[in-house]
Amino acid sequence: MSFDYKVADLGLAEAGRHQIRLAEHEMPGLMSLREEFGAAQPLKGARIAGSLHMTVQTAVLIETLTALGAEVRWASCNIYSTQDEAAAAAVVGPNGTVDDPQGVPVFAWKGETLPEYWDCTEQILTWPGGQGANMILDDGGDATMLVHNGRAWEAAGQVPPTDESDSEEVGVFKELVRKTLAADPTKWTKVSEEIKGVTEETTTGVHRLYELAKTGDLLFPAINVNDSVTKSKFDNKYGCRHSVIDGLNRATDVLIAGKVAVVCGYGDVGKGCAEALRGQGARVIVTEIDPICALQAAMEGYQVARLEDVLDYADIYITTTGNFNIITAESMQKMKNKAIVANIGHFDNEIDIAGLAKVAGIVKTEIKPQVHEWTFSGGGSIIVLSEGRLFNLGNATGHPSFVMSNSFANQTIAQIELFTKTDDYDKQVYVLPKHLDEKVARLHLAAIGVELTELTKQQAEYIGVDVAGPYKPEHYRY
Numbered sequence: 487m488s489f490d491y492k493v494a495d496l497g498l499a500e501a502g503r504h505q506i507r508l509a510e511h512e513m514p515g516l517m518s519l520r521e522e523f524g525a526a527q528p529l530k531g532a533r534i535a536g537s538l539h540m541t542v543q544t545a546v547l548i549e550t551l552t553a554l555g556a557e558v559r560w561a562s563c564n565i566y567s568t569q570d571e572a573a574a575a576a577v578v579g580p581n582g583t584v585d586d587p588q589g590v591p592v593f594a595w596k597g598e599t600l601p602e603y604w605d606c607t608e609q610i611l612t613w614p615g616g617q618g619a620n621m622i623l624d625d626g627g628d629a630t631m632l633v634h635n636g637r638a639w640e641a642a643g644q645v646p647p648t649d650e651s652d653s654e655e656v657g658v659f660k661e662l663v664r665k666t667l668a669a670d671p672t673k674w675t676k677v678s679e680e681i682k683g684v685t686e687e688t689t690t691g692v693h694r695l696y697e698l699a700k701t702g703d704l705l706f707p708a709i710n711v712n713d714s715v716t717k718s719k720f721d722n723k724y725g726c727r728h729s730v731i732d733g734l735n736r737a738t739d740v741l742i743a744g745k746v747a748v749v750c751g752y753g754d755v756g757k758g759c760a761e762a763l764r765g766q767g768a769r770v771i772v773t774e775i776d777p778i779c780a781l782q783a784a785m786e787g788y789q790v791a792r793l794e795d796v797l798d799y800a801d802i803y804i805t806t807t808g809n810f811n812i813i814t815a816e817s818m819q820k821m822k823n824k825a826i827v828a829n830i831g832h833f834d835n836e837i838d839i840a841g842l843a844k845v846a847g848i849v850k851t852e853i854k855p856q857v858h859e860w861t862f863s864g865g866g867s868i869i870v871l872s873e874g875r876l877f878n879l880g881n882a883t884g885h886p887s888f889v890m891s892n893s894f895a896n897q898t899i900a901q902i903e904l905f906t907k908t909d910d911y912d913k914q915v916y917v918l919p920k921h922l923d924e925k926v927a928r929l930h931l932a933a934i935g936v937e938l939t940e941l942t943k944q945q946a947e948y949i950g951v952d953v954a955g956p957y958k959p960e961h962y963r964y
């Protein structure tokens with residue numbers, strides 16, 4: 487078999503395959519979906535463009551989608567998050583060899599440049615033989631944004647104008663769109679017309695989808711996977727509870743115990759991060775703009791303060807807000823010497839790295855890849871991880887398999903849902919029904935020895951539910 491792909495080194499495939507084999511053992515949700523749907527092939531005919539961190543766990547997702555009949559093309563949704571051995575193994579596939587890859591086209595490597603990143607994203611939407619993708623599986627919404635913005639510029643009969651004030655990120659994105667439109671002026675209309683739907687992984691991507699739906703600009707139906715309870719209340723919280731420490735340790739190996747750690751944002755991700763840092767013995771301070779989340783943090787025993795009031799004594803800063811300009815260049819100049827600054831939110835604009843680079847007299851020293859010391863003219867310095875990009879994937883390997891099995895079981899079910907029942911969905915954003923959310927949880931119980939209590943018929947009637955579930959009303963918050 488021959489197909490196009492671009493990864494760092496196919497020679498890493500064997501190492502990747504060993505890790506995938508172990509991950510499969512820890513991903514009972516995905517493995518049981520393979521068993522349940524393998525014979526029926528519900529994704530036969532699906533051509534999925536996947537834009538999601540190309541990790542070992544994602545390789546197990548990819549091979550689940552193909553086991554259910556899908557074809558896929560894959561890119562990472564962040565320039566630093568690819569595990570090169572996982573990318574190589576996904577290309578080679580379980581039955582291929584380095585000389586005869588039998589897997590799937592992957593366009594991802596750790597340390598892409600921004601132009602390379604957008605080229606890779608375009609690659610997953612550009613299928614050989616003239617056919618386009620007919621499904622998107624997105625994380626953060628970049629693939630969806632490319633289709634929507636490309637199409638909008640096309641419809642306006644324009645190419646994106648260059649603008650001096652654009653950030654590097656925006657400038658590179660516009661350049662890619664200009665290039666694609668020069669090659670084919672109707673490319674994005676054609677691509678968008680084939681797409682039946684998108685399933686979106688994360689809070690930030692979901693936010694973008696609701697904005698598009700609100701203005702009537704959403705071009706196809708979307709399933710918000712993030713807000714399945716078995717995604718956001720697990721991956722965002724327990725996943726980050728694990729990988730925030732992993733990222734800090736691999737990047738710095740600094741002792742967390744006894745330090746003052748600031749967690750900006752106390753949503754699902756912030757809750758996991760704060761708990762993990764406290765578990766390591768740090769004194770945790772939370773910043774919040776939402777009174778409910780601020781009160782929750784206070785009830786958990788965290789100090790809730792404003793960032794500007796803690797700059798002279800905090801040691802570690804983690805942004806988790808999904809908002810921008812949380813830590814400014816001005817704030818970073820006021821921090822304690824050797825403070826560690828890292829972002830775990832989806833995009834890199836939570837910390838103003840561009841502003842930091844412009845501080846007069848500042849010197850940037852690479853300690854190792856994705857770990858930089860920024861020294862101010864006065865002599866003090868701060869340590870910035872992954873250039874402000876999500877550091878649990880940049881400095882470590884993201885969330886562990888078991889929690890990703892929950893997220894990706896939701897993704898797989900959402901793909902089946904949108905692909906097989908396209909006509910049931912309008913151009914809106916949907917969440918999976920509660921019985922499917924409960925199903926995802928159920929698939930993970932046996933592996934960790936959970937013995938579930940069964941309702942009696944009388945008890946079920948008393949609380950007004952079915953013995954088989956769903957067990958909670960839609961408005962229940964967990």
Ligand code: NAI
Nearest residue numbers: 688689690751753754755774775776807808809830831832
């Ligand atoms: P969320 O909406 O539950 O929490 C964000 C919190 O930040 C909210 O409580 C909000 O009030 C607060 N916030 C907003 N602006 C703020 C400000 N200026 N100062 C202080 N707090 C502020 O969102 P969630 O699910 O916790 O996700 C946060 C980000 O993390 C998103 O970008 C999401 O896509 C990303 N994410 C990253 C993961 C990773 O592995 N790195 C995993 C899951 C989500």
